[in-house]
Amino acid sequence: MPINLIITQALNGLQLGVLLFLLAAGLTLVFGIMNFVNLAHGSLYMLGAYFAAAAFAKTNSFIVAVLAGSLGAAFVGFVVDRVALTKLYDRDHLDQVLATFGLILFFNEFVRIIWGTGSVFTQVPEELSSTVEILGFNYPAYRFAIIGVGLAVAAGLWWLIQKTRVGMLIRAGASNAPMVSALGVNIKLLNTLVFALGAGLAGLAGAMAGPILSVQPGMGEPILILTLVVIIIGGLGSIRGALFGAVIVGVVDTLGRAFMPLIMRTMFDRNVADAAGPALASMLIYLLMAVVLAVRPQGLFPAQK
Amino acid sequence: MIEKITAHLKSPRSIVCLGTLGLFLVLPLISQTLDTSYYNKLAIRIMIYALAAVSLNLILGYGGMVSLGHAMFVLVGAYAVTIPSSHGITSGYAHLALAIIGAAVVALITGAICLRTNGMAFIMITLAFAQMLFFLAVSLKQYGGDDGLTLPNRSDFGLFDLSNNTVLYYFTFALLFAALFAMFKVVRSPFGMTLRGIKQNERRMKALGHAPLKYQLTAYVVSACVAAIAGFLLANLTNFASPAYGAWTVSGELIVIIILGGVGTVYGPVLGAAAFLLLEELLPHLVEMVAPDYKSNWMLILGLLIVIMTLTLKRGLYGSLPGDDE
Numbered sequence: 001m002p003i004n005l006i007i008t009q010a011l012n013g014l015q016l017g018v019l020l021f022l023l024a025a026g027l028t029l030v031f032g033i034m035n036f037v038n039l040a041h042g043s044l045y046m047l048g049a050y051f052a053a054a055a056f057a058k059t060n061s062f063i064v065a066v067l068a069g070s071l072g073a074a075f076v077g078f079v080v081d082r083v084a085l086t087k088l089y090d091r092d093h094l095d096q097v098l099a100t101f102g103l104i105l106f107f108n109e110f111v112r113i114i115w116g117t118g119s120v121f122t123q124v125p126e127e128l129s130s131t132v133e134i135l136g137f138n139y140p141a142y143r144f145a146i147i148g149v150g151l152a153v154a155a156g157l158w159w160l161i162q163k164t165r166v167g168m169l170i171r172a173g174a175s176n177a178p179m180v181s182a183l184g185v186n187i188k189l190l191n192t193l194v195f196a197l198g199a200g201l202a203g204l205a206g207a208m209a210g211p212i213l214s215v216q217p218g219m220g221e222p223i224l225i226l227t228l229v230v231i232i233i234g235g236l237g238s239i240r241g242a243l244f245g246a247v248i249v250g251v252v253d254t255l256g257r258a259f260m261p262l263i264m265r266t267m268f269d270r271n272v273a274d275a276a277g278p279a280l281a282s283m284l285i286y287l288l289m290a291v292v293l294a295v296r297p298q299g300l301f302p303a304q305k
Numbered sequence: 306m307i308e309k310i311t312a313h314l315k316s317p318r319s320i321v322c323l324g325t326l327g328l329f330l331v332l333p334l335i336s337q338t339l340d341t342s343y344y345n346k347l348a349i350r351i352m353i354y355a356l357a358a359v360s361l362n363l364i365l366g367y368g369g370m371v372s373l374g375h376a377m378f379v380l381v382g383a384y385a386v387t388i389p390s391s392h393g394i395t396s397g398y399a400h401l402a403l404a405i406i407g408a409a410v411v412a413l414i415t416g417a418i419c420l421r422t423n424g425m426a427f428i429m430i431t432l433a434f435a436q437m438l439f440f441l442a443v444s445l446k447q448y449g450g451d452d453g454l455t456l457p458n459r460s461d462f463g464l465f466d467l468s469n470n471t472v473l474y475y476f477t478f479a480l481l482f483a484a485l486f487a488m489f490k491v492v493r494s495p496f497g498m499t500l501r502g503i504k505q506n507e508r509r510m511k512a513l514g515h516a517p518l519k520y521q522l523t524a525y526v527v528s529a530c531v532a533a534i535a536g537f538l539l540a541n542l543t544n545f546a547s548p549a550y551g552a553w554t555v556s557g558e559l560i561v562i563i564i565l566g567g568v569g570t571v572y573g574p575v576l577g578a579a580a581f582l583l584l585e586e587l588l589p590h591l592v593e594m595v596a597p598d599y600k601s602n603w604m605l606i607l608g609l610l611i612v613i614m615t616l617t618l619k620r621g622l623y624g625s626l627p628g629d630d631e
Contacts, residue, residue, distance in 0.1 A: 037425070087616055093425070094371065095615050098564045101557055102611030109605035225432070225553065232429040279444030286433040286440075290418065293430045297422040 004137040009258040010251060015143045017250025018150025022205035023223065024230040024242035025157055026198025032237020032303055033174040034191050036085070037093050039100040041202055041227065042220025043107035048073040048203025049210040049219065050111055053122040056210075062125035066207045073203020078196040085195070086188065108217045119214040146208050153201065154243050161239060170194060174237065174303075226253070229289050235299025244301055249285050256281040318628025322572045325579065329478055333471055345474055346542070351582050352477045353538045358562040358574035359484050360531035365560070366569030367492055368524045369504030370420075373428045373556050374435030378408045378529040380442060380551025382536020387454045387546040397460030397467065401537055408533030409526050411438070416525040420518055432553055442548035453547020460541055467541045477538050481575070484531055488571045500524055565614065567621030576623045584610065 027041045052069030056062065080103065088096050123129075124142045131138040161167040172180045173190055181187040206220075213219065230249050234241025261277030268276075292300060314323070329348060336345050357379055364370040385404035394400075415434040422430055448454050459467040467473045491497045502510045503517045510517060540546045549555075558581070566577025588603040599605075618625050 031425075084612055084616065091619075094365075094560070094564055094568065095619075097557075098561055099612050099615040101561055102608045102615065105604045105608030105611065107608075109602045109608065113599065113602050113605070221554075225436070228429060229433070232426060236425060276444040276446070279440045279450075282440045282443075283437045286436045289433045290430055290437070293422050293426055293433070294418045297426050 005258075006255075008137070008139060009255055011139055011143065011147070012258075013251035013254030014247060015146050015150075015250070016254055017247035018147050019205045019209055020223070020227055020230050020250055021150055021243050021246035022153060022201045023227040024234070024246050025153070025239055026201040027227055028231040028234070028237055028239065028242045029170075029194055030198050031231070033170060033177075033194055034089055036089055037096045037100070038085075038198075039097060039224065040080070040103035040107065041198070042224030043104050044073045044077055044199045044202040044220075045206040045209075045223060046111065046215075046217070046220035047076055047107065048206030049213075049215045050115055050120065050206075051203065052207030053120045053210050053215050054115075056122050056125075062128070065122075065210075066204065069207025069210075070200045070204035073206065074196045074200030077199020077202075078192060081192050081195040086191070089191070104221065107220075112217045115217075117217060119216040122210045122215065124211045142211065146212075149204075149208065153204070154239075157239055166190075166193075226285070229285055231299075233289055233292050233300060235302035238299070238301050238303035241299055241301035241303070245299070249288070252288060253281075253285050256284040260284070316628035317626045318572075318623065321576070321623070321626060325575065326482070333474055342470060345470060347582065347586060349470075349474055349477050349538075349542050351579050352481045352575075353535050353542065354559070354562060354582060355575040355578035356477075356481050356484055356538070357532050357535035358559050358566070358578055359481070359488055359571075360528045360535065361559050362563050362569070362571075362574050363488065363491070363528045363531075364521075364524050365563060366573075367497060367504065368500050368521060370423075370521060370525065371428050371560070372419075372431040372525075373553065373560070374415075374431035374433075375528075375532055375559050376551045376553070376555035377435040377438040378412065378532035379536035379539065379555065380438060380546075380548065381407045381411055382533030382538075383540035383546035383550045384442065384448070384454075384536075385533065386460060386537055386540040387456050388448055390456050390458055390460075391448070391454060395458045395461045397462035400460045401534070404533040404537045405530045408529040412526040412529030413522070416522050416529075420521050420525065432556070435551060435553060435556060439548050439551045439553075442551060449547065451548065453545060453549070456540055456544040456546065459544065460537070473538075473541060477542075480534060480538070485571060485575070492571065496520065496523070561611065563621075565611075565618075565621055567624030570621070570623050573621050573623035577621065580622060 023041060023045055027038060030036050030038050030041075048069040051072035052065040055068035056065035059065070084099065084103075085096075088099055124140075128142040128145050130141050132141045132144055133139075159167075161170060169180065169185055169190055173185075173187060177187055180190075226249060230245040231242055232245075233248060234243070234245025257278065260281035261273055264273035264277045264280070267273075314320075329352065332348050333345055336342060357375070360378075361372065361375045364372060382404040385407050386400045389395075389399060389403060415431070419427060419430045419434065442448075443451050459473070461467070465472050465476070467476060492501070499510065499515050500520050502513075503515070503520060507517050536546075536550065539550065562577035562581050563574050564577070565580055566575065567573030584607055588606055589600055592603040592606060593600040
């Protein structure tokens with residue numbers, strides 16, 4: 001197997017992992033702090049992608065597109081949280097699952113009405129459309145940019161949560177919300193802020209994924225499932241877990257899809273390998289999650305209590 | 306005594322329960338006079354979904370085990386019909402036996418692992434196994450892979466044959482009725498009481514000398530077998546089975562149906578299934594009447610309705626009706 005193919009696929013895996021991290025960070029924060037299961041997180045990712053595509057078509061500026069994607073999704077998150085979801089914080093997880101399942105249906109149809117049922121295509125911005133040479137082979141600059149932005153967000157989140165006053169309140173809210181509230185902190189506002197932050201990160205992921213994936217209704221669900229796998233493997237409520245979990249899932253999934261059929265060809269008949277390889281590769285991350293949960297139900301990097 | 310029974314029968318819950326069951330019973334006659342089989346097929350679908358939801362409710366509502374992978378047993382049941390049938394085995398007994406045994410084996414293996422976890426982790430690990438089975442079905446290229454497999458002949462039980470839709474209708478009705486009756490008995494039995502006790506407080510039940518895992522695993526396996534029977538019926542109804550029967554969205558829909566109907570009520574899932582599938586059926590027409598241009602966007606309304614119902618009906622359709630608590 002050529003070494004640069006492996007490196008390219010590993011980088012692709014890292015890039016997928018970074019996108020997953022952007023989604024997982026928001027989801028795990030909302031779960032860890034508000035104890036809220038938000039299945040509609042994938043819809044916010046989808047909305048981010050659509051907002052960005054629309055803004056890019058209007059202004060032809062990638063910066064504006066990314067801002068529109070993340071701020072737009074954050075605003076939608078803010079509104080949805082205020083209108084419907086705050087009423088569900090104290091309710092059973094099941095009710096939260098049901099209500100956010102309804103939101104998924106709503107948002108999928110919403111984008112169908114506004115942007116149509118087909119895919120919306122956006123281009124990689126010109127300044128990032130070239131390739132970068134690394135270790136003697138070429139890799140698209142845009143994918144590098146995604147990895148860079150993701151790692152920058154990870155660092156920024158760490159700083160926000162560990163070093164600022166807001167971050168301190170968020171951590172305090174996660175361990176004992178009524179006590180923080182009793183100390184005079186507006187916990188509802190804090191919750192809404194965290195929700196909007198998570199929504200904004202999901203929108204950012206969508207905005208950046210737009211040019212390399214197809215932007216279409218329902219694009220949020222497959223990635224939502226992957227994100228749930230990430231936060232379970234990493235440990236619920238843990239940002240560090242979300243980062244490592246995302247990279248593990250991204251790399252395993254990408255390498256599995258790329259090399260599983262090849263590996264199977266060495267063992268089985270070519271036809272069998274080509275037929276079963278891709279499907280078995282899709283099973284890999286679920287297998288990984290099942291093994292992690294069976295051995296370490298709290299995840300690999302659980303949040304500190 | 307008689308006064309007590311009549312008072313019980315007059316409660317809204319009983320009226321709704323007996324009324325809808327009665328409607329299911331006479332619907333084929335109504336369809337016959339109207340000369341249409343459309344409602345029959347819809348009703349069979351509702352009953353099959355209800356059966357699957359009733360089975361899930363045993364572990365979700367009474368056992369506190371929220372499984373997001375229940376559709377995998379529906380998938381097992383559906384493939385237990387189409388795969389033997391494609392090899393020329395049309396005996397319904399063989400299909401049903403294969404469905405139940407297959408689901409029991411899968412449930413025993415996955416259940417033993419899944420039940421090591423609880424809460425959110427349990428939701429996700431059941432999802433993981435369901436996804437694995439889903440992709441396994443996709444990889445079965447000789448049985449259609451992604452596209453699924455059409456059923457050449459419906460199950461034949463010797464005395465009767467499901468290829469007649471009316472026979473399939475009453476067969477499904479009988480199975481649903483039997484499942485409801487069994488649920489009614491089981492949740493009041495010592496086994497059911499223990500299971501509900503474990504849901505409320507596992508530690509106390511342990512202290513009382515019960516081993517939770519034994520009860521939970523039994524409930525999980527029984528529930529899986531009933532879901533496989535629903536899959537068996539679904540394949541016979543649609544003359545088809547594909548990996549999509551085991552997609553995670555189907556598991557999600559089953560949970561929606563239960564919550565809509567009423568978690569932890571025997572009859573709730575039936576109402577939930579009826580409400581959910583009727584909404585899916587009626588909304589496109591309603592939307593067409595109001596705004597013809599947006600006919601295909603009826604899911605928008607469905608999504609909003611689900612959100613509103615969750616916010617207002619705290620105990621589901623059946624749970625919100627006055628009546629005896631079960």
